Amino acid sequence: MxxxxxxxxxxxxxxxxxxxxxxxxxxxxxxxxxxxxxxxxxxxxxxxxxxxxxxxxxxxxxxxxxxxxxxxxxxxxxxTPVRREDRPRDELAIKLALAVGSEDVDMRAIIQAQRTDSLRALQDYTRLKVRAGAQGTDDLTWLLVLDAMVFQTEAEVRWLDHCETRLVQARRPAPLHQPAGEGAEVTR
Amino acid sequence: MxxxxxxxxxxxxxxxxxxxxxxxxxxxxxxxxxxxxxxxxxxxxxxxxxxxxxxxxxxxxxxxxxxxxxxxxxxxxxxTPVRREDRPRDELAIKLALAVGSEDVDMRAIIQAQRTDSLRALQDYTRLKVRAGAQGTDDLTWLLVLDAMVFQTEAEVRWLDHCETRLVQARRPAPLHQPAGEGAEVTR
DNA sequence: GGGTACTGCCTACCCGGTAGGCATGACCTA
DNA sequence: TAGGTCATGCCTACCGGGTAGGCAGTACCC
Missing domain, CATH: 1.10.10.10 (Winged helix-like DNA-binding domain superfamily/Winged helix DNA-binding domain)
Known part of the structure; x- marks a missing residue:
């Protein structure tokens, strides 16, 4: 709405x-x-x-x-705050979730391609920010909107990296009883 | 799609x-x-x-x-990567952008309420992560999806904080020539 | 025997989003 | 001056996403 x-x-x-x-x-x-x-x-x-x-x-x-x-x-x-629960579907998350369970899918390639595109977007946003700041328009609203996109994209890139390392960890089967150090990650 | x-x-x-x-x-x-x-x-x-x-x-x-x-x-x-450009509207960003330009709107209250809700969601997610990890289901996909939501929500909270400080800065009109330290923020 | 719950299907309806059509006026150019 | 293009301004048609709800059979429990 x-x-x-x-x-x-x-x-x-x-x-x-x-x-x-x-x-x-x-x-x-x-x-x-x-x-x-x-x-x-x-x-x-x-x-x-x-x-x-x-x-x-x-x-x-x-x-x-x-x-x-x-x-x-x-x-x-x-x-009324925008509740996290009733947000539109996250296409990227859905895609990766389904890709993990499928054979014949090169997860590394997918993640790699996605990260490349996200980093490109990130560059675009910073370019726009520089321009907006330089032109002295000082349009606070526009700058904040740009920041929102930057923050989201940064989070996306971090998540992609996170997925990659997790998947690598999962490839070599888990040690018999996972050594300490895992717990810290779970409760981050 | x-x-x-x-x-x-x-x-x-x-x-x-x-x-x-x-x-x-x-x-x-x-x-x-x-x-x-x-x-x-x-x-x-x-x-x-x-x-x-x-x-x-x-x-x-x-x-x-x-x-x-x-x-x-x-x-x-x-x-094909999910392009940043053709994602659904970001309702929160739109709301705050329009609120900034409106009178009779208490920006601080809006941001505060939103942050409260986002932090609540963050708690829910970590709870779910703990449970998923503890039950030994070891459902990698589900954990990754949860991580995605965590990363996004963290980014949202950071953005809200960012907005608040920016708005406070804007209230007291900008110093004649902005002191150094601003540039670092723009090109972050 | 009847309530509740799950499986399994389908339809109707609304909102979000895109494409495209139509008219007017300004402005440029051959 | 006629014709092209662009901006302003309106509207309709169509499609996909999403929700609600209806219908039937089975199972289970009080």
Missing amino acids: SVRHGLLALLAEQPRYGYELRGEFEARTGSPLNVGQVYTTLSRLERDGCVTASGASETGQRYYQITAVGRAEVTQWFT | SVRHGLLALLAEQPRYGYELRGEFEARTGSPLNVGQVYTTLSRLERDGCVTASGASETGQRYYQITAVGRAEVTQWFT
């Missing part, structure tokens, strides 16, 4: 029209948004009584105003 | 029926999967020539076999 709530949050600041919402959303979150989705979402919001639409202005725009119901939903959204 | 490809990967190992696929998928990936989605996905796979269905057996199960086309799609999936 990020789109629904995101649009509502923007409408909570001031009335806007669809195309304008798309632009604002992308500029603030850095997340590309298809215009079509804006209009369908707006009609759902109108259906649910969260916004009211004014007829098209003489220049053709349809402005949307938020209602009390909509305002309540926004504050609800802002004050 | 994680579901589609995940089911295909399971079918590449051996023929299975819908309900069984749900069970295997959840057991291996730890990701809950609605049965209805399995059946709709299977029919799409059949439509696309990736699998063929046999009529219901005497006990009522419909077994699905993978085809050459399906096999090609699986290996394609396994060998």
Whole structure:
């Protein structure tokens, strides 16, 4: 529901029209948004009584105003944390999990290819950060969004490394009774 | 497309029926999967020539076999890295990005609530890891999946802390020419 | 005998996301 | 000046992901 709530949050600041919402959303979150989705979402919001639409202005725009119901939903959204449990599937984790159990799959190659791509993304993000910082735009929001992606990607790379070493350990069968030192890792 | 490809990967190992696929998928990936989605996905796979269905057996199960086309799609999936760019929206990042720009929003409270929830999730994960390790199941895949969630959540907490300090810095307007030490952060 | 629970299937419905079509106006260029 | 392109602005159609729920058979237990 990020789109629904995101649009509502923007409408909570001031009335806007669809195309304008798309632009604002992308500029603030850095997340590309298809215009079509804006209009369908707006009609759902109108259906649910969260916004009211004014007829098209003489220049053709349809402005949307938020209602009390909509305002309540926004504050609800802002004050409720995003629970880890109801996040979309992690495609990478699923892929590796299924690959581990399959024969005819070269785990090392998969991990290697993934790490290469993740490191490339990491480079892109740092380049963007440098540019954003240098241009003096000083767009705090944009910098924070970039940081989020950097942090996530770093975690991904670390996890990939972790997987690789774990898989190597598993290849040579476990010692009869695992020597001490394993416990520390488990309770990290 | 994680579901589609995940089911295909399971079918590449051996023929299975819908309900069984749900069970295997959840057991291996730890990701809950609605049965209805399995059946709709299977029919799409059949439509696309990736699998063929046999009529219901005497006990009522419909077994699905993978085809050459399906096999090609699986290996394609396994060998192509998951690109950072085409991942689902990051609801948390979007929320915070929009909150920064809004008045009447208590950023500190939002971040605080989110961190509390993330730390709770982190605790749950470590508990699960301990249990998985202690029971001697030694289910490597499940441990790796748990590690993925741990790494991601740790990154999230770090990012939240990062956001908080950045926002505090931004409140008191930046010094005329930022003192050294900032550059190191940007190019980290 | 009836409640509960599991296996096994299928349909309906909604949201997210993409593609694409349509119209207007600005601006550039042959 | 006519035609190309691009941006603004709207809308619809279509597909995959995801959830809810219904239906039937079996098993098990009180």
